[in-house]
Amino acid sequence: MDNNMKFKDGFLWGAATSGPQCEGTFNKKHKNVFDYWYEVEPEAFFDKVGPEVTSNFYNSYEEDLAMLKSIGLNSFRTSIQWTRLIKDFETGEADEDGIEFYNNVINEIIKNGLTPIITLHHFDLPVELYDKYGGWESKHVVDLFVKFANTAFRLFSDRVKLWTTFNEPIVVVEGQYLYQFHYPKVVDGKKAIQALYNINLASAKTIKVFKENNYGKDGAKIGTILNLTPSYPRDINNPDDVKAAKIADAFFNESFLMPAIKGEFPKLLVDLLKEDDVLWESTEEELKIIKENNIEYLGVNYYFPRRIKAKEEKVDESKPWMPDKYFDNYEMPGRRMNPYRGWEIYPKAIYDIAINIRDNYDNIPWYISENGMGVEGEDRYINSEGIIEDDYRIEFIKEHLEYLHKGIEEGSNCFGYHSWTGIDCWSWCNAYKNRYGFIALDLKTQKKTIKKSGQWIKEFIK
Numbered sequence: 095m096d097n098n099m100k101f102k103d104g105f106l107w108g109a110a111t112s113g114p115q116c117e118g119t120f121n122k123k124h125k126n127v128f129d130y131w132y133e134v135e136p137e138a139f140f141d142k143v144g145p146e147v148t149s150n151f152y153n154s155y156e157e158d159l160a161m162l163k164s165i166g167l168n169s170f171r172t173s174i175q176w177t178r179l180i181k182d183f184e185t186g187e188a189d190e191d192g193i194e195f196y197n198n199v200i201n202e203i204i205k206n207g208l209t210p211i212i213t214l215h216h217f218d219l220p221v222e223l224y225d226k227y228g229g230w231e232s233k234h235v236v237d238l239f240v241k242f243a244n245t246a247f248r249l250f251s252d253r254v255k256l257w258t259t260f261n262e263p264i265v266v267v268e269g270q271y272l273y274q275f276h277y278p279k280v281v282d283g284k285k286a287i288q289a290l291y292n293i294n295l296a297s298a299k300t301i302k303v304f305k306e307n308n309y310g311k312d313g314a315k316i317g318t319i320l321n322l323t324p325s326y327p328r329d330i331n332n333p334d335d336v337k338a339a340k341i342a343d344a345f346f347n348e349s350f351l352m353p354a355i356k357g358e359f360p361k362l363l364v365d366l367l368k369e370d371d372v373l374w375e376s377t378e379e380e381l382k383i384i385k386e387n388n389i390e391y392l393g394v395n396y397y398f399p400r401r402i403k404a405k406e407e408k409v410d411e412s413k414p415w416m417p418d419k420y421f422d423n424y425e426m427p428g429r430r431m432n433p434y435r436g437w438e439i440y441p442k443a444i445y446d447i448a449i450n451i452r453d454n455y456d457n458i459p460w461y462i463s464e465n466g467m468g469v470e471g472e473d474r475y476i477n478s479e480g481i482i483e484d485d486y487r488i489e490f491i492k493e494h495l496e497y498l499h500k501g502i503e504e505g506s507n508c509f510g511y512h513s514w515t516g517i518d519c520w521s522w523c524n525a526y527k528n529r530y531g532f533i534a535l536d537l538k539t540q541k542k543t544i545k546k547s548g549q550w551i552k553e554f555i556k
C-alpha cells in the first residue's frame with residue numbers, strides 16, 4: 095500500500111447514511127414502505143429489528159455529528175425523508191416539525207465543518223402513494239415527488255450545495271418489482287420497466303424544477319447516486335458471454351447512467367424491450383425533459399462487481415418476463431468474498447468505473463458516494479480497551495482507495511470518497527446483522543464507540 099497517495103485539496107472525505115436508516119421513526123407523521131412492511135411482517139427483518147429507533151439520530155444528531163467530525167471527516171451525506179418533511183403529499187406542503195428537524199440537522203452539519211450532501215429518495219416511498227396510485231408505476235407519483243423536492247430545495251438550498259435526486263434507483267426497481275426484497279415485493283417485469291422509466295423521469299423533472307427556480311444561484315448543484323456494478327463476462331473470448339454481460343450492463347447500469355448524463359436510454363436496452371413487448375409508456379414531451387435535464391455531478395455507490403455468463407438453460411416463455419432471460423450470474427472460481435454479505439470483493443472495479451466515466455460519460459465530476467464492508471459479529475474483535483479492531487475494513491478501504499487514486503491520476507474527475515457508513519446503521523431487511531461503520535453502535539444502550547478504522551481514517555486523511 096502506498097501510504098503517500100495524494101488526493102487534491104478540497105477532496106471530500108466523508109461517510110453516508112440515510113434518514114430511514116439512522117433517524118428512527120420518532121415524530122414522523124407518515125409511513126414509508128419499509129415502516130409499513132415491518133409493521134405487517136416483522137419476521138422479514140433480521141432479529142425482528144425494525145426502523146423505529148435505528149441509531150437514534152433524530153435525538154442524538156448533535157453528538158453523532160460531533161463524533162463524525164472527530165474522526166477527521168469533512169463531509170456527510172444523509173437523506174431527507176419524504177414521509178417526514180411533507181405534511182400533504184398532493185400539494186407538497188411541509189410539516190412544521192419536519193422543517194424544524196431538517197433545519198437543525200443541516201445547521202449542525204455545517205457547524206461541524208462538514209459539507210452536507212442531501213438525498214431526496216433513499217428507498218423510502220410513502221406507502222400511501224403505493225396504495226393509492228401504485229407508487230413508481232404512476233406518473234402522478236412522479237409529479238408528487240417533484241413537489242416534495244421543490245419544497246426541500248426552497249427550504250434548504252441556501253445551505254445545501256450538493257443535492258441528489260435518488261439513491262440507487264435500480265435497487266428500487268429490483269427490490270419492489272423483480273427480486274422481492276422491498277415492499278410490495280411484486281414480481282412483474284413489465285411494471286418493473288415502467289417504474290425504471292418513471293424514476294428516470296422523476297429525476298429529470300426534479301432537475302428541471304431545480305434549474306427553473308434557479309436554486310443553483312449560490313453554487314448549489316444537483317446530481318444522482320447510482321450503484322454501479324460493472325459486468326464482467328466469464329470469458330472475454332466467448333462472444334455469447336460478452337453479449338450477455340453487455341445486456342446486463344444495459345439493464346443494471348446504463349439504464350440510469352445514460353439518461354442521467356446523456357439524456358437518452360441505451361439503444362440496446364430499448365431494442366430488447368420493444369422486441370419483448372415490455373417497453374415503457376412514454377410521451378415525446380417526457381423524453382424531451384429527460385433529454386434536456388441532465389445531472390451536474392454523479393455519485394457512485396460501489397460494493398461489488400457483477401460476473402455474467404451466457405444463459406445456460408432455455409428460458410420458459412410461459413413464465414412472466416424477466417430481464418434474466420438474457421444472462422446468468424456467474425460464480426467465478428476463486429473469487430474473493432465477503433462471506434457475511436455474500437458480496438465479491440474486487441477493488442479494481444473502482445478503477446474501471448473511473449475510466450468508464452472519463453471515457454464514455456464526458457468525464458463528468460463524480461465521487462464515490464458509498465463503499466464499505468458489512469461484517470457480522472464484530473464484537474469478537476473488541477480489544478481490552480473496548481475498541482473493535484476492524485483491520486479487515488481498513489484493508490478493504492485502502493485497497494479501494496488505491497485503485498481510485500490510480501483512476502484519478504489517469505485523469506478521472508473524482509472529487510471525493512464517502513464510506514458507508516459513519517455510525518453503524520440499520521440496513522433494511524438485514525437490519526443490524528452486518529455492521530459497516532467507523533463507529534460502533536451498541537443497540538441496547540445506544541452507546542457509540544469509535545472503531546480502529548475510525549482512528550485510522552483520521553490519520554489517513556491527514
Ligand code: GAL
Nearest residue numbers: 112261262321395514521522
Ligand atoms: C447500499 C444502500 C445503503 C446501505 C448499503 C449497505 O446498497 O444504498 O442504503 O444499505 O447498501 O447495506
